[in-house]
Amino acid sequence: MAFENLLPISDAVIAHSALLHEQSLFNQIRLHTRQDGLPNLSELQIAIIGVRENRGAADTQETLIDFAPIRKALYRLFPGNWHTVIGDLGDLEAGDQISDTFYALQDMVAQLVKNNVIPVVIGGSQDLTYALYRAFDNLDQMVNLVNVDGCFDLGDSSLPMTHKSFVGKIIIDQPYNLFNYSNLGYQTYYNSQEEIDLMEKLYFDSFRLGNTVSNLSSVEPVMRDADVVSFDLSSVQSEVLGGMHPEKVNGFNGREACAITRYAGLSDRVSVFGIFEYLLAGNTETASALVAQLIWYFIEGVNYRMTESLTDRDTDFLHYNVPVDDELLSFYKSTKSERWWIEIPFLEGVNNKLKRHTLLPCTQEDYENACNQEIPERWYKAKRKNEI
Structure with missing residues (x-):
């Protein structure tokens, strides 16, 4: 079983969090530890998984990925009036080949979705979204993908897939499960006119950064129709992330980013959520604090879902x-x-x-x-x- 290959949360993180307030998330989340093993997956509603894979980021020389700062920041937060059972399953180590990582992640996500557990995946390079999408191959549904990103990530699908071309691979690779692709927060100067024209030709949805910020509530119906949400941290202003992506001087601020992830959580349909492009660069403490809050707001949204049956439209x-x-x-x-x-x-x-x-x-x-x-x-x- 793929989950047995997950690395437990480090003893150092557990020791660091042991003295936190008894009502902190650390004492509410069911943890995968070396001593206790994996939590009972059948009892979970949300499962956090770190993926130590960034070989799809061809322009990134960094090889080390460490999610310990994110966990420390998340564990010390206090939950709201939540009823959702949350588990942290630890980390998936990068495989010998990038395809090995993709296969293992796809398998885990597929099993969780089938059992009505929402995976919250922290990455690594954003091409991991391809594995999240492929997890739906054996499910009887088309997939709506929402990408919070300054770029469309269509790229050149004839070349090996990277974090800048995974959407192009999703579009052309069989089996064809994609019904709609929506981009939130694109910045025109990061996208070629060819890509912009292709988005129109395929009848995909795209929302410029300025338009999204000026009417943030327009995000809600887009998220309400999503199955998979992929959040690229480079869509956030570099200064908000402590300089993690120094070239991204424009983007969402912290409040806007958190509002977007809360809308994702509120959606009755979102069954997979991922945050990607986490790098050990700049002020890691600042970036980790924001990522922790993005996860917090997503979970907050899940707790306030208003599941509405649209099959019988005569009553409500x-x-x-x-x-x-x-x-x-x-x-x-x-x-x-x-x-x-x-x-x-x-x-x-x-x-x-x-x-x-x-x-x-x-x-x-x-x-x-x-x-x-x-x-x-x-x-x-x-x-x-x-x-x-």
Whole structure:
């Protein structure tokens, strides 16, 4: 079993945390230690895994990866009024080949997802997202991937995969499980015009950094439709990370980054969450504190999920039909959470895996714009992908 290959949390981290407050996370999380072994996976709802792999970052000379600073920062935080059972399963050591690491991570994530445990993966290079995506190969569903990143990471898919081209590999490699890819916080000067045009051609969603920051609540419906969320730490301002990615002078600040991960946690659908591009550079203590808080806010979101059944829309939902040009747009508003969805026409016989995508999360603003004869862009793109 793949979990048996995980390295336990170091004795030094355990000893450092032993004197923390009795209500700290250290005393709430079930830990994989050398003395006690792995926690009972069947009892967990969230499982934290470190992955010591960064060979996909071709421009990074660093080989050592140590998540001890993150764990020390996380363990000393206090939980909210949480009911979720959390486990820290320790670290996956890099394999002899990078493909070995990918296979082991894919296997672990697939087993956790099948058992309704949410993996929180800390990396290493962001191409590890490919393994998170491949974990869905044997599950009967298409996958929506959200990448919080200044770059699209499409790259040149004809070359060996790196942390700058893993999305391109996801798009072209079989089996084809990807339904939608959304990028949050892209910065135009980091992406070629060819990549920007390709995003439009494939009807993928992209949100510029400035637009995302000015309307942070627009992140919520994107996350609500996600299965896998990959957070690149280089999307955060370098100074906020203590200089970890010195070339990234622009990006999200700490509050914005935490709000984004909380939206990811709140999503009823997000079943895999990853934070990548953690380097032992700059002020590690500052960067580790932020990563710990990103994880904290994700867990906080999970605790406040409002699981709503959209199969029976006659009881807890208000229904609005809005004619726009030749289309009749069908909106649903939850009377419980006041969240909105818009229906996508489903083409029978095209792809049975798409049935779960017949309702697309949206905002009240989308409904109001439709009333003013403006078709929501995300609805149009989702409809076109369904028709292809």
